[in-house]
Amino acid sequence: MAVPSYTTDLSSQTISECESNSTPLVFTNIGTGADATETDYFIQKTACVSKPFNITAGGIYVTTSQAITTSGHCFWAWYYFGCPNALLGETSGGMQAMVGQSVSNYDKWDIFGSDTYTYGGWRCVPVDILNIGYDDRVGSGKGSSPYLIFGVYANTSTGIGKGNPLGIDVMRYGRGEMRIAGGSSGDGYATFSGFATENDSINNRWGLFQVIDGAYLWQGLMILGYGALTEFTDSNKNILIANTKKVQSDFNKIEIRNASSIINWTGIQISSLGTTAKGLFVMTDNADVNLDTCTFIDMGTFTFQSNAVSIGTIFRRCELVTQGGAPFTNCTFDSTNDTAKALLSNNPANLSNCNFISSGTKHGVEFNTQGTFTWSGNIFTGYASTDGSTGDEAVYNNCTPYNTGQTHPSSNQDSTLSLRSDAGGTSATGESFAAGATKILSVARFYLKKTGSPTGNATAKIYAVTGSSGSYTPTGTALATSENFNVANLTGSYAMNSFIFKLTNSITLTSTTNYFVVIDVSATTSSAGNTIDVGYENTTPSFATGNAATYAVTGSTWTNQAYDLIFDCYTDGAIILNLSGGGSTPTIRNAIGCSTSISASVNISVYVVDTSNSPLNDVQVAIFRTSDDLEIMNKDTGYDVEGNGYATTTYNGTTPANIYLRVRKASTGTKYIPVSSTGTIQSGSGYSTTITLSIDTNA
Structure with a gap:
């Protein structure tokens, strides 16, 4: 390994050291009052260039020839004005950077004023002259590279009668890279204070990472692992990202390079002071990155890879965090500033005991990968209380499912087929299709509306086909059956309606194989007019x-038909979250073609009473899952800790799950009329009901 190395691109890209107003480059004054070599106040080396200001508008500039052609490279300079409250406001041009071709043709950019430079002092300000529009223009403006004059311009409310209050020091150009490499346990780790020492040297004053009271002030591109790996270890540091206004949004960025780099941050807090370039975090290479109890406030996006580990770290009012497979444990995502979600996750199993706090809208987590994942201890606060599509559900399944060759769009609809379950009706219809790829079915959709008031549950089913192309019909038993779809929720207007195939009751469609997707209403209560x-x-x-x-x-x-249904079959959009370790049961939004199932241990309780509301024991209670007839409970009342009349159990399957119940008391003595019922096991509350048995007077 090597000792830490701290360098920058700015050190070799100097426009003027500003050590003299005449040697080696000549400075020129704008407005009355001659510019001078200033040795009483300066920020770098031994002098700067200054100017008296018994005027209300003027400046100083150096004449040279400098090519600046790379997008994102900036003009950097140190600026000073001794009477801050005399300046005009920032947007009125109080202090301005100037670049151009001559004293008759240049552009000016507002950098600060009396309202943003209250306490004065030296300020290093980068200006992206290639991408950020000017605020004021003289003549034809800066023209094109190479540029011939660089300097500072000021506008005040009154002239200053004493001294030389306007100063400029070392001018540079470049991206503004903090280049950090090397470091080890034997040679000493790379640290923030190590770079700050180089930055703040009187001979450097790069303006990238400077010590301020109780913190560091950072601007530019921080590269950890520049040209070689770095071992960077630091703790308990407070870093402020400068309010850089005349740059592009990605100007302030932490970039981790070299897969062999090791980054260990403990208790590091980084906060953005501005909104233009809020500070990005990017793992360009999959290095060993460990963030322990760090805090990031008001920053931009974070892009992780799988070798990163975040423990107890807070992302407060930051933009999108992209997981990249990395584990997050005991982390907090508070009030995201992304447009839609706090975290983009491709591996939900690596999120545990995290807190997601809503900003009032937006999702906590968006998933983009199908699969079954353990989901442990995550808590959601302030999100929508029910599943839906409002945009503030806790989680959003947006897996980008596949439907190539498995769709016939609604724009083709010109006719209506009415389904009903009574005698003489048509209770099912479907469309054959060839699977476009070998993928797991997640959702089928049909173009539906209702007439009248049908009730009950319809399902979608997948069948094998029989016959020849163009005259296929379904054959055999269903290969997969969807969750129930409540037809009462249909409206009188056509819409594409989704039938969900959870991973537990789905099928892998085989590429080019023909299938039939069917809507079946035989279990509904429907008839002519309904x-x-x-x-x-x-x-x-x-x-x-x-x-x-x-x-x-x-x-x-089954009868084949010459027409085509409007339908979709989506694959690779199904997610199962197996909840464990406490936490919240998240509310869900599914993108088109996606399905999400929550599997958690929930309580099921059936309380059986007679018509006088007295509990009945030795009543047989059987509960079955509707989708596959799985027996969930089959026991008599009165033998559980809940006491007389109760039959209870727990359920560990996916939720919500539709169920049906059969309750009967078969014994000598008083006879009761059996009861059949249906219900739904919910993800948080499970299922609880009271069944009343009436005496069978005919027994």
């Missing part, structure tokens, strides 16, 4: 790889 209406294309059917089929209640047969 129908589930399905949109299809009849006039010129255009779905080339499939055809429709219908199922008649009377006769129980």
